[in-house]
Amino acid sequence: xxxxxxxxxxxxxxxxxxxxxxxxxxxxxxxxxxxxxxxxxxxxxxxxxxxxxxxxxxxxxxxxxxxxxxxxxxxxxxxxxxxxxxxxxxxxxxxxxxxxxxxxxxxxxxxxxxxxxxxxxxxxxxxxxxxxxxxxxxxxxxxxxxxxxxxxxxxxxxxxxxxxxxxxxxxxxxxxxxxxxxxxxxxxxxxxxxxxxxxxxxxxxxxxxxxxxxxxxxxxxxxxxxxxxxxxxxxxxxxxxxxxxxxxxxxxx
Amino acid sequence: xxxxxxxxxxxxxxxxxxxxxxxxxxxxxxxxxxxxxxxxxxxxxxxxxxxxxxxxxxxxxxxxxxxxxxxxxxxxxxxxxxxxxxxxxxxxxxxxxxxxxxxxxxxxxxxxxxxxxxxxxxxxxxxxxxxxxxxxxxxxxxxxxxxxxxxxxxxxxxxxxxxxxxxxxxxxxxxxxxxxxxxxxxxxxxxxxxxxxxxxxxxxxxxxxxxxxxxxxxxxxxxxxxxxxxxxxxxxxxxxxxxxxxxxxxxxxxxxxxxxxxxxxxxxxxxxxxxxxxxxxxxxxxxxxxxxxxxxxxxxxxxxxxxxxxxxxxxxxxxxxxxxxxxxxxxxx
Numbered sequence: 001x002x003x004x005x006x007x008x009x010x011x012x013x014x015x016x017x018x019x020x021x022x023x024x025x026x027x028x029x030x031x032x033x034x035x036x037x038x039x040x041x042x043x044x045x046x047x048x049x050x051x052x053x054x055x056x057x058x059x060x061x062x063x064x065x066x067x068x069x070x071x072x073x074x075x076x077x078x079x080x081x082x083x084x085x086x087x088x089x090x091x092x093x094x095x096x097x098x099x100x101x102x103x104x105x106x107x108x109x110x111x112x113x114x115x116x117x118x119x120x121x122x123x124x125x126x127x128x129x130x131x132x133x134x135x136x137x138x139x140x141x142x143x144x145x146x147x148x149x150x151x152x153x154x155x156x157x158x159x160x161x162x163x164x165x166x167x168x169x170x171x172x173x174x175x176x177x178x179x180x181x182x183x184x185x186x187x188x189x190x191x192x193x194x195x196x197x198x199x200x201x202x203x204x205x206x207x208x209x210x211x212x213x214x215x216x217x218x219x220x221x222x223x224x225x226x227x228x229x230x231x232x233x234x235x236x237x238x239x240x241x242x243x244x245x246x247x248x249x250x251x252x253x
Numbered sequence: 254x255x256x257x258x259x260x261x262x263x264x265x266x267x268x269x270x271x272x273x274x275x276x277x278x279x280x281x282x283x284x285x286x287x288x289x290x291x292x293x294x295x296x297x298x299x300x301x302x303x304x305x306x307x308x309x310x311x312x313x314x315x316x317x318x319x320x321x322x323x324x325x326x327x328x329x330x331x332x333x334x335x336x337x338x339x340x341x342x343x344x345x346x347x348x349x350x351x352x353x354x355x356x357x358x359x360x361x362x363x364x365x366x367x368x369x370x371x372x373x374x375x376x377x378x379x380x381x382x383x384x385x386x387x388x389x390x391x392x393x394x395x396x397x398x399x400x401x402x403x404x405x406x407x408x409x410x411x412x413x414x415x416x417x418x419x420x421x422x423x424x425x426x427x428x429x430x431x432x433x434x435x436x437x438x439x440x441x442x443x444x445x446x447x448x449x450x451x452x453x454x455x456x457x458x459x460x461x462x463x464x465x466x467x468x469x470x471x472x473x474x475x476x477x478x479x480x481x482x483x484x485x486x487x488x489x490x491x492x493x494x495x496x497x498x499x500x501x502x503x504x505x506x507x508x509x510x511x512x513x514x515x516x517x518x519x520x521x522x523x524x525x526x527x528x529x530x531x532x533x534x535x536x537x538x539x540x541x542x543x544x545x546x547x548x549x550x551x552x553x554x555x556x557x558x559x560x561x562x563x564x565x566x567x568x569x570x571x572x573x574x575x576x577x578x579x580x581x582x583x584x585x586x
Contacts, residue, residue, distance in 0.1 A: 052456065078458035090456075092449040103446045107458035112439040113467065119439045165457050 002030040005169060005199050006051070006082075011060035011070075013046050013223075020046040022223035023060065028169075033191070033200040035210045038220035044203045045087055047220070048171050051201070052084040053077040064169070078107065083167030087174045087203075089154045093147035097138050097157055100146055101129035104164030129164050135193075136160030137186060152183035159190065170200045176209060188213060211235070255437075256516075259566050264429075264516055271422055275415050287418055289519075289526045290425045291482045296506045296518030298475035301432055303504070304513030305441070306468040307448030308359065311367045311500050312374025313476055315354070316347040318495025320477030321484035322381060325393040333397030336411075340399070344477040350377070351473025352466075359465040362451075371497055382492045392491025395484050411485065421482055425519070428475060432515055435471070444468050505547050511557030520558050 006028045013021040020043045028034050036044050049055040051062060053074035062070040069077055078084075092100050105128040106112060106119070120126070133139050136156045141149065146157055159175060175191065176184045188209050194200065195213065204210045210217070210231075217234040219227045227237050234240055256264065271290070275283050295317055302308045320343035327342065328334050354373040361369055382390050398417070401409040411417045435441050443464045446454040455461050484490045493499070502525070510521020525543070532539035554560045 054452075054456070073460070074452075074455045075458050075460045078456060084456060086453075086456075090450065090453050092446055092453065094449050095446075099442075103442055103454070104457050106439055106442060109439065112443045112459065112464070114439045115435055117438050119437060119442050122439065161457065 002032065004028065005030045006062070006064050006201075008051075009061045009063070011047070011050060011062060012058045013043075013050055013055060014058040019058075019223045021050060021057075024220075024223070024225055025060075026218060026225060026228065028199065028201055029216075030199050031195075031197075032215040033195050033202060033213055034216045034218065035202045035204060035214035036218045036220055037204065037207070037210060041222075042220040043223040044220055045173055046223075048084065048173050048201070048203060051077075052082060052171055078165060078167075081166070081168040082171065083162040083165050083169070084171035085158045085162050085173055085175055087177060089151070089158055091146050091154060091157050091161060094145065096143050096145055097133060097149075097160070098129060098142040100157055100161045101132050101164040102126065104132065104161040105129040105166075107165050128166070132160045132163040135163055136190065152179050155179060155183070156187065156190075159187070163194075168199060170194065170198050172200060172202045172204075174203050174205060176204060176206050184209070256433075257566075260516070263562075268422075268426060272419075275418050280414070283414070283418060285526060285530060287421050287486055289523050290421045291479050291486060292503075292506065292522035292526060293519035294425055294428050294482070295476055295479035296503055296510065296522050297428060297432060297515055298472045298479065299503050300507050300512065300515060300518045301435075301468060301472045301475070303507055304515075304517075305436060305448060306444045306465060307451070308465060308469065309367055309504070310358075310370045310469070310472075311497070311504070312354065312370035312372075313472070313503055314495045314497070314499035315374035315377040316351055316473035316476040317480035317483070317499070317503075318381070318490065318492075319350050319377060320344060320347045320480035321490040321494055322387065322393070324399070324481050324484050325395045325490045326387060328395055328397060328399070330396050333400040333412075336399035336401045340478075340481055343481045344474045347477025347480065348470050348474040351470045355466045355469035355473070359462060359469055371500070374495065374500055375497060378492055378496050381495065388491070390492055392489060392493075395488045395490070398485050398488075417486070421486070424478060424482060428478065429515060429519075432475070436515075440464065440467070505543070509547055509550055509557055511559030514556070514559045517557050517559035520562075524558060 004027045008024055008026050011021055011024045012019060022043070024047060036047065038044055046055065050057050053069070053072050053076065057070050060070070061068055064080060064082065069080065092103065095103070102119075102125060105125045106122065109125070130139070133142060136159045138153065138156055138160055141153065146154060149157070155175060162170065172191070175187050179187065184206070191200065191202070191213055202210070202214065214231055217229060217231055218225055219234060219240050227234060227240050229237070271286065274286055278286070299310065299313045302310050302313070323343040323346045324339055327339055354370065358366055358369040358373065381387060387393055398411040401407070401411065409416050409420060411420060436445070443454065443459055446459070447461050447464060451461055480494070483494070506521040506525045507518045508521070509524055510519065511517025528543060528546070529539060532542055550557055556563065
């Protein structure tokens with residue numbers, strides 16, 4: 001097996017009396033697509049929010065390439081090479097597609113406190129932005145204002161902007177949510193292409209898609225991990241089947 | 254940030270008109286134009302915050318007034334001081350105040366940011382209100398305008414109203430070009446990202462706090478330049494210059510002219526000063542009419558007077574309507 005790129009130890013996020021993520025210890029290995037599945041409210045998005053620094057853990061740690069990143073802010077985590085997409089489309093609505101990706105690409109400069117340099121002359125930034133637009137399939141929409149595009153295209157842009165930051169590890173939070181069949185197929189193909197040279201942690205509701213792309217699967221219910229394994233192992237797991245069809249029962253114990 | 258071609262021509266035309274105005278306009282109106290231009294720089298500096306960084310500061314007059322006070326304090330009663338050090342000193346004082354106030358305030362957002370900037374500005378106001386050594390509530394006089402001399406040669410005699418007029422015009426044009434350049438820089442890209450979606454800007458790797466802070470400092474320094482010019486122009490400074498209603502009026506002027514356009518606030522300043530000047534003769538309640546105008550503009554022209562101008566240009570088919578829709582969208586989100 002490939003080496004571990006990211007691991008969590010007893011990771012917990014508590015909101016009042018509720019533990020959205022409850023002592024989760026997981027390992028993610030390089031060059032693998034590791035999917036996290038589970039019913040609504042299982043804590044999957046909260047888990048991603050912890051990894052990406054949107055949320056600080058109540059207890060527990062996160063290690064990325066051996067370094068403890070549990071207390072780092074979102075911008076620092078992004079700079080370490082962890083990119084994320086959001087479940088609810090989270091782009092720059094008033095910017096054009098290219099401008100969205102330009103801002104992503106420019107974030108890889110050591111800093112952007114350049115006041116009199118012309119941003120348009122940063123040719124490598126522009127090239128990287130255009131490359132990521134091409135990757136997410138929006139090359140012909142360079143100058144379209146993001147807010148004016150279809151929902152599916154906005155989802156694609158969400159991924160394109162993330163790719164412009166050149167991450168090694170991608171955290172994809174339901175990239176297929178609300179997409180039509182054709183658009184979803186395009187995104188699945190994109191994920192498969194990205195799999196070649198990225199490590200991916202994927203949250204997805206579409207089980208058919210997950211079974212096709214994932215190398216490993218983790219099932220979460222009520223903030224806890226109930227099973228981790230290969231696709232075949234998880235499909236055969238009785239507890240998982242119960243969790244999906246009667247998660248109330250499992251949640252009570 | 255790029256101006257469209259017709260806007261660029263109109264701006265050039267406006268600068269040309271301003272350049273010949275002292276030769277054709279009466280002295281009274283030339284004075285009025287100086288006021289407009291100084292107010293324009295002040296409003297433009299606030300547009301950098303409201304229109305481009307998404308920070309609605311309700312304490313911007315503090316930086317305007319502070320630079321003015323610094324000039325009045327360092328100028329003795331017997332002669333003017335050199336502009337070469339008094340201008341940087343005044344601007345730096347405003348910048349330092351903005352650095353301190355901004356350090357605390359840009360951590361907050363929305364209503365809290367508005368309240369905290371207001372509270373800080375009121376602290377500065379009350380300080381000068383109580384500072385008897387600097388005239389207390391009466392303020393101070395500036396007996397001599399700053400001097401611009403090298404050795405014994407007078408480069409610019411700012412006591413000459415016409416010379417001062419061109420100095421202010423030059424400052425206005427320089428400020429506009431400077432801020433425009435700033436917005437086209439990598440820094441400008443980041444602050445516009447913060448305005449559009451701050452949490453996302455952070456998620457792709459920007460420590461947004463520092464960008465907002467620096468933007469706050471730059472805006473404060475530019476407001477300082479305007480304050481320095483204002484005191485040079487009027488020869489007086491009092492706590493009223495940095496009071497909260499001044500901060501409110503400059504927000505009004507930015508909205509009136511058009512948020513996020515840079516030149517819009519200058520047009521806003523023009524409308525404001527001209528209305529003030531004409532309405533004042535008829536009624537002391539002229540601000541009431543001003544208020545109604547601002548309400549109408551907020552309701553029907555989210556991009557201010559500039560938006561109206563754009564619409565006229567669009568109707569003539571110079572540009573497509575894409576950006577216009579985008580502008581409305583921008584305003585409502």
